[in-house]
Amino acid sequence: MTLTASDGKTGKQRVSLFAKPLLAEQTLTVNGNTVSANGGGWQVLDTGAALPLAIQTEMPWDIGFINIENPAGGITVSAMGINGAQLTQWSKWRADRMNDLAQTGADLVILSYGTNEAFNNNIDIADTEQNGWIPSAKSATACPPPASSSSARPNP
DSSP states (O other), rough: EEEEOOOOOOEEEEEEEEESSSSSSSSEEETEEEEEEOSSOOOOEEEEEEESSEOOOSSSSSEEEEEEOTTTOOOOOOSSTTOOGGGGGGGGGGEEEEEEEEHTTSSSOOOOOOGGGOOOTTHHHHHHHHHTTTTHHHHHSSSSSOOOSSSOOOOO
C-alpha cells in the first residue's frame, strides 16, 4: 500500500498505524524501516517516514487507521471512527481508545458524531440524552482542559 500527499509535499512525518497482525510475531515495513508487532492484538505502531508512504508485509494484517502528522504543526484531520456509526456504537471501540486520543498530544480535539441518529426511526430520545454524552466526558478526561465543549451542554 502506498499513500501520497494530495498537495505533492514530502518530508518526514510522524506515522501511527493502528494495526493487528493476523499471526503472532510479525513485522511491517514502512518506507524500508521495520516496525515490529508483538502479540496478536490491536496495537499502535509508531514510526517516522517521508511521503509517499509505502507499507509492506509478507503476512496478513488488519489495519484500523493510519494517522499521519506533520511535525511542523498545523491542523490534523483524523477519521478515527466508522462511517454510518451511531452513538450506541461508541462502546464497541477498543477499551484503550481514550489513551490513543491522548497520545496525539493535540491542543484541541473536536469530536463530531451523532448525525446518523437522524436516520433512526426508532430512536429513544430519553435514552440518547441520558447516555449520548458519555463519550464527551471520557474525552475530556483524556485531554487537557478545556478540551471539550458542546453547544448543547457545558463541558463535563
